[in-house]
Amino acid sequence: xxxxxxxxxxxxxxxxxxxxxxxxxxxxxLRGLAQELGVSHAAPSRHFRDKVDLLRTLxxxxxxxxxRYTFAASNQAGPDPLEHLAALGHAYVRxxxxxxxxxxxxxxxxxxxxxxxALKAANGRRMEAxxxxxxxxxxxxxxxxxxxxxxxxxGLAAVRGLAALLHDPLFRSHIGDIDPDALIDGVxxxxxxxxxxxxxxxxxxxDADAADA
Amino acid sequence: xxxxxxxxxxxxxxxxxxxxxxxxxxxxxLRGLAQELGVSHAAPSRHFRDKVDLLRTLxxxxxxxxxRYTFAASNQAGPDPLEHLAALGHAYVRxxxxxxxxxxxxxxxxxxxxxxxALKAANGRRMEAxxxxxxxxxxxxxxxxxxxxxxxxxGLAAVRGLAALLHDPLFRSHIGDIDPDALIDGVxxxxxxxxxxxxxxxxxxxDADAADA
DNA sequence: TTCTCGATGTAGGCATTGACTACATTGGAT
DNA sequence: ATCCAATGTAGTCAATGCCTACATCGAGAA
Numbered sequence: 451x452x453x454x455x456x457x458x459x460x461x462x463x464x465x466x467x468x469x470x471x472x473x474x475x476x477x478x479x480l481r482g483l484a485q486e487l488g489v490s491h492a493a494p495s496r497h498f499r500d501k502v503d504l505l506r507t508l509x510x511x512x513x514x515x516x517x518r519y520t521f522a523a524s525n526q527a528g529p530d531p532l533e534h535l536a537a538l539g540h541a542y543v544r545x546x547x548x549x550x551x552x553x554x555x556x557x558x559x560x561x562x563x564x565x566x567x568a569l570k571a572a573n574g575r576r577m578e579a580x581x582x583x584x585x586x587x588x589x590x591x592x593x594x595x596x597x598x599x600x601x602x603x604x605g606l607a608a609v610r611g612l613a614a615l616l617h618d619p620l621f622r623s624h625i626g627d628i629d630p631d632a633l634i635d636g637v638x639x640x641x642x643x644x645x646x647x648x649x650x651x652x653x654x655x656x657d658a659d660a661a662d663a
Numbered sequence: 664x665x666x667x668x669x670x671x672x673x674x675x676x677x678x679x680x681x682x683x684x685x686x687x688x689x690x691x692x693l694r695g696l697a698q699e700l701g702v703s704h705a706a707p708s709r710h711f712r713d714k715v716d717l718l719r720t721l722x723x724x725x726x727x728x729x730x731r732y733t734f735a736a737s738n739q740a741g742p743d744p745l746e747h748l749a750a751l752g753h754a755y756v757r758x759x760x761x762x763x764x765x766x767x768x769x770x771x772x773x774x775x776x777x778x779x780x781a782l783k784a785a786n787g788r789r790m791e792a793x794x795x796x797x798x799x800x801x802x803x804x805x806x807x808x809x810x811x812x813x814x815x816x817x818g819l820a821a822v823r824g825l826a827a828l829l830h831d832p833l834f835r836s837h838i839g840d841i842d843p844d845a846l847i848d849g850v851x852x853x854x855x856x857x858x859x860x861x862x863x864x865x866x867x868x869x870d871a872d873a874a875d876a
Numbered sequence: 877t878t879c880t881c882g883a884t885g886t887a888g889g890c891a892t893t894g895a896c897t898a899c900a901t902t903g904g905a906t
Numbered sequence: 907a908t909c910c911a912a913t914g915t916a917g918t919c920a921a922t923g924c925c926t927a928c929a930t931c932g933a934g935a936a
Contacts, residue, residue: 454884454931474772481922490886492924497884501923554772559687562832573833593853599838600849603828604821607850611824615816619775620786625812636813637820640806646859667902667913694893703915705895710913714894 459497461487463511466504467551475505475558502564509561512552513572519545520579531586536642538583539609543634546613553613580606591651592642608641672710674700676724679717680764688718688771715777722774725765726785732758733792744799749855751796752822756847759826766826793819804864805855821854 455461465486469478480501481491498504519541527537546553555561565573584602588594593601615621616630668674678699682691693714694704711717732754740750759766768774778786797815801807806814828834829843 452931458884474776476773479922480924491922492887493885495924557827559767560689563687565833570833570836574837577834577837595858596849596853600846600853603825603846604850604853607824607828608817608821609824610827611820611822612816614770614823614827615820620778620783621790623783624787624790633813633816636809637817640809640813640817643859645808646856649862665902671913692893693895704893705897705916706914708895 455487455489455493458487458489458493462494462497462504463508466508470508470551470554475554478505480504502560505555505558505561506564506566506569508552508555509558509565510569510572512549512556513569513576515549515552516542516545516576517572520576531583531590532592532642532644532647535583535587535592535605536638538580539605539638539641540634542609543613543616547616547630550617553617557614577602587642591647594650605641608637612637668700668702668706671700671702671706675707675710675717676721679721683721683764683767688767691718693717715773718768718771718774719777719779719782721765721768722771722778723782723785725762725769726782726789728762728765729755729758729789730785733789744796744803745805745855745857745860748796748800748805748818749851751793752818752851752854753847755822756826756829760829760843763830766830770827790815800855804860807863818854821850825850 462483465483466478469483478501480494484491484493487493494504498507520538523537523541524534527534561569581598581602584605585598588596588598588601593604596604612634616633675696678696679691682696691714693707697704697706700706707717711720733751736750736754737747740747774782794811794815797818798811801809801811801814806817809817825847829846
């Protein structure tokens with residue numbers, strides 16, 4: 451046994467993510483973490499000021515991972531702004547399913563309440579990117595009747611709400627066995643509604659699709 | 664001072680709701696509650712088996728209150744199924760804003776994970792009612808292209824997501840000062856989209872302007 | 877090479893909290 | 907009037923977060 455662990459900070463983050471994925475944020479204990487990693491109960495304090503500091507770090511990692519998801523989605527999606535927006539929504543829900551620890555930590559009220567500048571900035575960047583994608587979709591005919599803000603919040607709410615439902619035991623048990631992917635597809639189609647867009651764009655009068663900035 | 668409190672159970676629930684509204688569920692402590700009410704630290708255990716039991720009771724109260732909100736909304740809404748569905752969504756978001764303690768407790772993972780039969784049943788009833796309202800809206804032309812389940816989840820996700828956003832400090836601080844009511848209206852209009860429904864119901868044939876209600 | 881010092885980990889302690897047990901008080905039913 | 911179930915009290919314990927003082931390590935300075 452070595453006196454020093456080697457990379458305790460990383461190990462703490464990984465183990466914490468595993469515990470949160472299994473038992474939720476409530477089930478996380480710094481002392482338990484230290485014991486599982488074979489270090490003393492005070493060792494974690496060398497790397498994280500307090501429990502929220504660890505959670506905040508995890509949440510920031512989660513933002514970065516989510517960033518990679520949305521980046522990949524942007525690249526894989528075609529040039530159609532509607533498809534792009536749908537891909538962003540898909541990426542978020544998939545992220546929430548594949549990284550439950552990041553997802554739960556990011557939504558934890560303590561973390562949001564004690565967010566540092568890095569976390570706020572990461573969140574802000576994602577919101578701005580979403581707003582741009584929303585704007586592009588509107589220029590392509592999506593929800594032109596609404597303000598950009600309302601349209602963005604609509605899409606964001608639907609996506610975040612869907613993720614919340616898929617993580618809600620009450621919802622899951624009431625719905626019974628379903629294919630999450632099919633549900634995500636179905637809901638995203640209702641959010642984007644390309645049929646309606648096509649109908650509106652090819653509408654009686656064609657002053658609607660003037661797309662310039 | 665009397666040896667017995669009088670109605671400690673009720674007092675505990677009320678005080679707990681106040682604390683949760685101020686500091687969130689994380690800020691709630693049974694001993695603190697007891698101290699504020701002037702009873703011994705073990706007194707709460709006479710009324711609630713443990714902390715989750717108290718939270719679960721609060722969540723059940725919340726379901727009842729939400730039930731009253733939706734009942735009132737149903738009554739005040741006109742006969743139009745679309746208007747009815749929008750009113751249900753509105754009622755949920757309004758409930759979440761006016762009763763933050765109920766809202767937060769109901770969404771707390773511990774509560775959902777340890778829900779008892781009463782809570783599951785209350786949740787199930789609301790889901791069934793929402794499914795019926797969704798079905799009626801579809802019969803009136805709303806989102807007929809989607810399955811009833813997908814349409815319901817779409818609406819539910821948008822509404823729950825909007826409530827989540829309005830309670831999210833990160834979202835609120837990024838958005839800046841806004842009028843929540845205007846945002847709720849705007850988003851609900853995008854969920855229901857009566858214009859699109861009217862367009863779809865009055866078919867491709869162009870008697871578009873002759874039709875009025 | 878040896879020394880020093882900052883980084884990292886340890887040991888102990890304290891306050892808070894949830895939960896358990898044994899005991900006390902009350903008021904209503906008999 | 908008596909009994910007893912409901913309600914409240916006091917004490918205890920383990921778990922936890924956080925604090926302080928001390929120990930160990932290893933890399934760079936001397």
